[in-house]
Structures are given as C-alpha cells and as structure tokens.
Amino acid sequence: MSAMTDQQKDEQHSRPEGLDDATVEAVGGVSEALEWVERARGHLYSFHQLMGRADLLLGEACDKLRAAGHDSVAQRLEEEVVGRNVLYGRWTFQIVEDFDDSYWSVFRDHERRVRDELQQGRRHVFESEMKERRRTQGRPGHEHRP
Structure with a gap:
C-alpha cells in the first residue's frame, strides 16, 4: 500500500459530491452530540463501578465493626x-443496561442512519475538512493522513 499524498483525497472522510456546507455542519453536529453521549455513558459506567466498590467496602467495614464488638452498628x-x-x-448494572438499551443504542443507530442518508456513510467529514483548514501543509506533525 503506497502512502497518500497531500493532494489525494481520503474517500472515507471526504465530502460526497454535491453535499452542501450546511448539511456537513449539521451531520457533524449530530455526530458531536453522540460523542457527548459516549462521554456520559463512560461516566455512567464509572458510577456503576464506584458504587459497586463502595458497597463492597461498606460490607468489609461492617465485618470490621462486628470484629471490634459493634454488632448492632x-x-x-x-x-x-x-x-x-x-x-x-435498581442496582447500577440495571441502570447501565436500561441506558444502553433504551437510549445509547437507539442514538447510535440514528446517528449512523443520518450519515448513511446524507454523507454516504462517511464519518467525520466536518472534522476532516477542519483538519485541512488548520494544518500547515508540508510541516512535520501536520501530515494529511497516516
């Protein structure tokens, strides 16, 4: 496989023929919203793990209280x-599952459908164009693609 030059387009991230700026920006906004949902999902999983660990630690603390003679506490x-x-x-695993099934997976499917309908399935077209505007051509660390 040969390296891609700066002049060659990356078909996976390039704007489909005839697609207007407003659509590229709008589809980029849908994808960005999904990225924020992905971050929220990560925090939800952190909450799930933090609460599970806290429950286990509290159980261990109860054992220590009992060993120290504080049975009623x-x-x-x-x-x-x-x-x-x-x-x-609900325990946290049920919250995570409900979120994944009723929101996250639904939003992911819709974001993919928007890209399929409006950008021939191409991802990050808005960001790819932003990269081209912001990079310094020919400078190390500013390569067009890997």
Whole structure:
C-alpha cells in the first residue's frame, strides 16, 4: 500500500459530491452530540463501578465493626445500606443496561442512519475538512493522513 499524498483525497472522510456546507455542519453536529453521549455513558459506567466498590467496602467495614464488638452498628448498616438499590428497584448494572438499551443504542443507530442518508456513510467529514483548514501543509506533525 503506497502512502497518500497531500493532494489525494481520503474517500472515507471526504465530502460526497454535491453535499452542501450546511448539511456537513449539521451531520457533524449530530455526530458531536453522540460523542457527548459516549462521554456520559463512560461516566455512567464509572458510577456503576464506584458504587459497586463502595458497597463492597461498606460490607468489609461492617465485618470490621462486628470484629471490634459493634454488632448492632454492623447489622444496622448491613440491613439498611449494604446491597441497597441506588434507584427504586435498581442496582447500577440495571441502570447501565436500561441506558444502553433504551437510549445509547437507539442514538447510535440514528446517528449512523443520518450519515448513511446524507454523507454516504462517511464519518467525520466536518472534522476532516477542519483538519485541512488548520494544518500547515508540508510541516512535520501536520501530515494529511497516516
């Protein structure tokens, strides 16, 4: 495979023939919104892991309280807090699954459909054009493509 020159277009990221600026910008906005949802999903998974770890640590602390002679305190925490739902009827894994099934996967499908309908499925056309406007041609670290 030969290296691509600065003058050669990257078909995967180039603007399809006849596509106007407003559409490229709008499709880029849909993709950017999905990127923010991806970040939110990552935070949701962090919340899931943080809460799970906190529950395990609290269980260990209850064991230590009991070992230190504080059975009633340990029992109260175990009965009221350890293993408690974080939302009504839900542990965090259920929140993550509901989010993935009812929002994240739906949005991903719609973002892909928008790109398929309006940009022949091409991704990051807006960003690719921004890169071309902002890079310094011929400078190390400003190559057109890998």
